[in-house]
Amino acid sequence: MTGLLALTSELSLIIGTLLADGSPVLQRLSLLVTSPLVWAIMVGAIGIWLMLPRSGRVGGAGWWLSVVALVLLLLIMAVNPAMGELGELVLVFAIAACITACLIGVISWITPRDNFVARAIGATLAAAGLVLVVITLPPLVDIGPRILFWALAGMTAISAVATISMKSPIYSALWFALTILITAGLFFMQGAQFLAVATVVVYAGAIIVTFLFLLMLAQPEGHESYDRMSWGRSASAVASVCGVLMAAGLAYAINHLQYETGASSAPAVAATKAKDVLHEEHVAKLGSELFSQHLVSVEIGGTLLLVALVGAIVIVMRSRSEALTNQSRLAVYSNGAKRRGVNLD
Amino acid sequence: MTDEAVLLQNFLAIGAILFAVGLIGFIVRRNMIVMFLCVEMMLQGVSLSLVAWGRFHGDWGGQMLVIFIITVAACEAAIALGLILLLFRQSGKLDIAFWQNVREEGQPPYVDTEVPEEREEDQLWPRLTPAGIEPEVNIEEQLHRPRV
DSSP states (O other): OHHHHHHHHHHHHHHHHHHHOSHHHHHHHHHHHTOHHHHHHHHHHHHHHHHSOOOSOOOHHHHHHHHHHHHHHHHHHTTOGGGGOOOHHHHHHHHHHHHHHHHHHHHHHHSOSSSHHHHHHHHHHHHHHHHHHHHHSOOOSSHHHHHHHHHHHHHHHHHHHHHHHOSSHHHHHHHHHHHHHHHHHHHHHTTOHHHHHHHHHHHHHHHHHHHHHHHHHOOTTSSOGGGSOOSTTTHHHHHHHHHHHHHHHHHHHHHHHHHHHHSSSHHHHHHHTTOGGGOSSHHHHHHHHHHHHTHHHHHHHHHHHHHHHHHHHHHHHHHHHHHSOHHHHHHHHHHHHHHTTOOOO | OOHHHHHHHHHHHHHHHHHHHHHHHHHHOOBHHHHHHHHHHHHHHHHHHHHHHHHHHTSSHHHHHHHHHHHHHHHHHHHHHHHHHHHHHHHSOOBGGGGGGGSOTTOOOOOOOOOOOOOGGGOOOOOOOOOSOOOOOOHHHHHTOOOO
């Protein structure tokens, strides 16, 4: 949210600059064109939008709305000089992405949306957006962790987008399971071993239950119509733009983080604590912390679990008793009576 | 910039991406179970950020918070699936748009203008490898299969 606040405050700044004089704006526009984050936002938004299920042909409104939002975003990003520092490779990449995005936009505008080509193009664009985000991040020093992180992060992002873009909810659940597994891998990479295992155990159970629910509730006639579309014409476009703008705001804040943390005392503080988090006896340390410092929270959490358990049972039981109307109750009663050989008359 | 700070930034970025993707899915999708999965995905994004901050500061606060997040998520899953089952029994659909009659007074109803047709090539379903002896199929029982 800080990022979004900073974005809005700088929006007023750029408007003031635009009114004041012309030459720095041109300079900023050139910085803007060469900024990978901007291209990541643009390409990512269009890509996710193309992949989401929608109703039929989307008119021009959603398209132009996204274009206007992206142009606005470009203007905002222009004031951040840090975004402009990049090599020639990125510049080539950005120009290629620009041309591709324009072509794709025209092609997918005139063709029916809900087909394989649009989804494939959307996937390509979203992947390009991801790559551009990765370019903006500072790389880890060692090559091993760097490759590991980028592989895990890329798979997480891909499976997350697949989760929300699959038409069949069963496939969504499977992709979500993959997301959870890779997140557990990321936890391992951070040294949070217990959390990684706990995530796999808890969410594996949750996913299996969800999967059973889907098998139980899914209709055999094919995809339901509500799985093949969204709210109206431009809802998915607006949602994509808003979501990616939010990610951009967060990325903006994270990029500004480096100026604050670079010379701050946070790493020094961490060093004095002797990296308790990375201790050999991880679970022992974690347990002692959990049951000494957070004892009350543990108790409250246990109570919450009990309450949720009882609540879930009450919800399901009540719905069952309401579902039995008078007629069906009578039918059940008479069936049971017949079985026992009792004559109701 | 130290390696720890770089690690923090990278993890914050991936956490932000997960959160944003989950948000988009929650707004766009209409299947209640998929919406529930999207909420879980947003929680995962937050958990990643918390663990990264905990590692950066070298204390246990982040991981403790994630443990409680997992606890609350488990409670949420129990309640949410119970509610979904309740709603499904009343409407026979997982569509959240069915419940728009609880909307505020004076709001216009949302009506689907164009419903895309289901095509043959979209009918792809997961296949399980058969194992063991195939059971005898009772056709009458299949016809009277109760819907929940």
